[in-house]
Amino acid sequence: MPTSNDRLTAAQRKLRDLRRKSLGQAIIAARHDVSMTQEELAKASGISRPTIARLEAGTHTVNVDRLFELADALGIPASPLIAAAEADMTRRRRKRMT
Numbered sequence: 001m002p003t004s005n006d007r008l009t010a011a012q013r014k015l016r017d018l019r020r021k022s023l024g025q026a027i028i029a030a031r032h033d034v035s036m037t038q039e040e041l042a043k044a045s046g047i048s049r050p051t052i053a054r055l056e057a058g059t060h061t062v063n064v065d066r067l068f069e070l071a072d073a074l075g076i077p078a079s080p081l082i083a084a085a086e087a088d089m090t091r092r093r094r095k096r097m098t
Contacts, residue, residue, distance in 0.1 A: 021058030
């Protein structure tokens, strides 16, 4: 279970938000790569379409089991999703610095 906002510092909340948004972008890109709709991904993964939408928007967290279920439904290992999220985080951080 994720730590509640009131237990995090402002910097920790920012980092968590960045991680969630970056993972959401990675899920969107992977879903588009295989030409799936949110509804199709939901059916293939067993995760509801509203939850998929929240994950992609970066407003919801995902546990490791669900991450693997999403990756399986997309036909990829989970590691490319994490790698894409990390790359997106790096880009966003650099953009903020400029």
